Amino acid sequence: QVQLVESGGGLVQAGGSLRLSCAASGRTFSNYAMGWFRQAPGKERDVVAAINWNGGSTYYRDSVKGRFTISRDNAKNTVYLQMNSLKPEDTAVYYCAASRIRTVVAASLNYNYWGQGTQVTVSS
Numbered sequence: 001q002v003q004l005v006e007s008g009g010g011l012v013q014a015g016g017s018l019r020l021s022c023a024a025s026g027r028t029f030s031n032y033a034m035g036w037f038r039q040a041p042g043k044e045r046d047v048v049a050a051i052n053w054n055g056g057s058t059y060y061r062d063s064v065k066g067r068f069t070i071s072r073d074n075a076k077n078t079v080y081l082q083m084n085s086l087k088p089e090d091t092a093v094y095y096c097a098a099s100r101i102r103t104v105v106a107a108s109l110n111y112n113y114w115g116q117g118t119q120v121t122v123s124s
Contacts, residue, residue: 001026001027001113002024002025002026002027002032002098002112002113003024003025003026003113004022004023004024004096004097004098004113004114004115005022005023005115005116006020006021006022006094006095006096006115006116006117006118007020007021007022007023007118008020008021008118009094009118009119009120010119010120010121011121011122011123012086012120012121012122012123013122013123014086014087014088014122014123014124015085015086016086016122017082017083017084017085017086018083018086018120019080019081019082019083020036020080020081020083020094020096020118020120021078021079021080022034022036022078022079022080022081022096022115023076023077023078024077024078024079024098025077029072029074029077030053030054030074031053031100031102032053032098032099032100032102032113033050033051033052033053033098033099033101033102033103033104033105034050034051034070034072034079034096034097034098034099035047035048035049035050035051035096035097035098035099035105035106035108035111036048036049036050036070036079036081036094036095036096036097037094037095037096037097037108038090038092038093038094038095038120039092039093039095039117040091040092040093043092045095045108046061047059047061047106047107047108048060048061048064048068048081048094049061049064049068049069049070049081050070050104050105050106051070051071051072051079051104052102052103052104053102053103054074055071055072055074057103057104058070058104059104059106063089064083064090067083067084067085067086068081068082068083068084069081069082069084070082079096081094081096083120086120086122087122088122088123088124089122090120090122091120091121091122092120093117093118093119093120094117094118094119094120095114095115095116095117096114096115097111097112097113097114097115098111098112098113099111099112100112
């Protein structure tokens with residue numbers, strides 16, 4: 001089992017920044033690829049960014065490219081999502097997830113463990 005706990009969400013004005021963190025415990029963190037997903041009210045949960053087991057490969061959805069950065073620190077068992085130039089349409093609950101597939105994966109069905117989520121609200 002892997003336990004994931006997100007933090008860093010909150011309310012921010014458009015154009016602002018937030019840094020989300022996801023702390024993992026339970027199993028060897030470097031055995032897992034990690035992803036950040038988000039779900040807005042009435043919408044499906046979509047991938048935002050993903051990173052492979054050692055941080056050498058990443059994936060971003062088109063709408064966040066150039067604004068968001070995913071990174072990980074395997075020594076601290078933590079994955080991060082730096083979000084800059086935030087827009088109201090980024091408002092959602094953000095979830096981190098862990099996949100036993102060590103390469104970068106974008107599809108939610110490939111993820112085995114999920115955190116509880118953290119709310120990000122961007123005001124216009």
